[in-house]
Amino acid sequence: MSSARILIVDDEPDIRELIGEILADEGHEIITAADAAEARELRGQQSPDLVLLDVWMPDTDGISLLREWRESDALDCPVVMISGHGSVEAAVEATHLGAFDFIEKPVSMAKLLVTVSNALEAGRLKRENAGLRSQQAPTVMEPLGRSLPVQQLKRRLERIAAHDAPVLIQGEPGVGKAMAARWIHAHSRRAALPFVVVPARTQGEDWSTILLGADRQGGLLEKARGGVLFVEDVARLDAKAQSDLLGEMERGRLITGDGADAANSVRLIAGTHTGLEALVQAAKFDEQLYFHLNVVPLEIPPLRERQEDVPDLIRFYAEYFPNRDAVPYRHFSVAAQNRLRQHKWPGNLLELKNVVQRLLILGGGDEVSVAEVEEALSKTVSSPNAGGEGELPSLFHQPLREAREEFERQYLTFKLKSVDGSVGKLAEVVEMERTHLYRKLRQLGIDPKQL
Helix, strand or coil, X not given: CCCCEEEEECCCHHHHHHHHHHHHHCCCEEEEECCHHHHHHHHHHHCCCEEEEECCCCCCCHHHHHHHHHHCCCCCCCEEEEECCCCHHHHHHHHXXXXXXXXXXXXXXXXXXXXXXXXXXXXXXXHHHHHHHHHCCCCCCCCCCCCHHHHHHHHHHHHHHCCCCCEEEECCCCCCHHHHHHHHHHCCCCCCCCEEEECCCCCCCCHHHHHHCHHHCCCHHHHCCCCEEEECCHHHCCHHHHXXXXXXXXXXXXXXXXXXXCCCCEEEEEEECCCHHHHHHCCCCCHHHHHHHCCEEEECCCHHHCXXXXXXXXXXXXXXXXXXXXXCCCEECHHHHHHHHHCCCCCHHHHHHHHHHHHHHHCCCCEECHHHXXXXXXXXXXXXXXXCCCCEEHHHHXXXXXXXXXXXHHHHHXXXXXXXXXXXXXXXXXXXXXXXXXXXXXXXXXXXXXX
């Protein structure tokens, strides 16, 4: 085994000392913590390559701590659970939360060394794969189209990318706010540094922990150091998170203008489809934070205001999906393009992208007809955010859990057909461990032999 930094978390000093001595003899650097609070602090400060985590501890149990790291997106190294009171239920829960393995006390030295070696190797491969995916990532998509609104948007993006001030990107859902944020990052002096997204999650999330991490260590802001932090929907942040974000700007970690130290500061780009001015007036959004964010406002036009760009977008996506997903290429007839051009697109780019993908997957012939377009558009529903008639996928009518399951069922069925029913190949394509994939297929009622 090559040398690694290993954090041992156990409330029993003898166990910490015994495991620490064994692994130190193997050449590893050992860090120890007696409880969850100390583990949080050391994991954030020391960035271990592996955590050995006891299940039963006096303050916070290991399963709860593992769940906390998982939900705050801070599980950046393998975790092996250790328990003197092991059970199948605890092992299953730990694996579900992302633990690499589960071993029982008294710890067998042979079992410990094998497990640590396998976990470190898995962590190394994961980091290498992440690096390769980063190197092979496609060029950030340019704003497509020849309309006047798109030309104006391109010029504004170029000016914004040349500076470091905060940006507030506004626009309806689906217009491409995240795409614009990535374009700004890719064309700025911070392009080689991280681009970290704060996703638009549902209400009830612990936003402050997501942003700053447990005990202000290991949050998304820390991961974005030197680069860009993109908040997908800043209007969703609760009052405490707004206050924390404002505090970080005032302390200098989030820059408020040009001239900041790029290596240590973070540029903030925030997206919203909600009018923040109205939220400020209703005392639902911090006024000072709004002023800090709105230094450089950027409005993304809805697709219905640049419908002449639709044919260019169709041609792009008609080539994009065959290259990415190996779906068959289909030519869109002029009549089909014209029908799509006349649609109001309440779901904007996201809706257009979904419709093109659906037509490629479900169609039979080499050419997409007007009749197929009409059928695809008829299976969508009106969007309350559109300002016009139009559609969104029917999944939007379902509760989140059912919608997610239906999407997973359709996605895995399509992918399974693309690899001729081979679960082994499917596991590689969707990047899932085969045992977990078999369990997921059974859960969704998908029988590979029946496809």
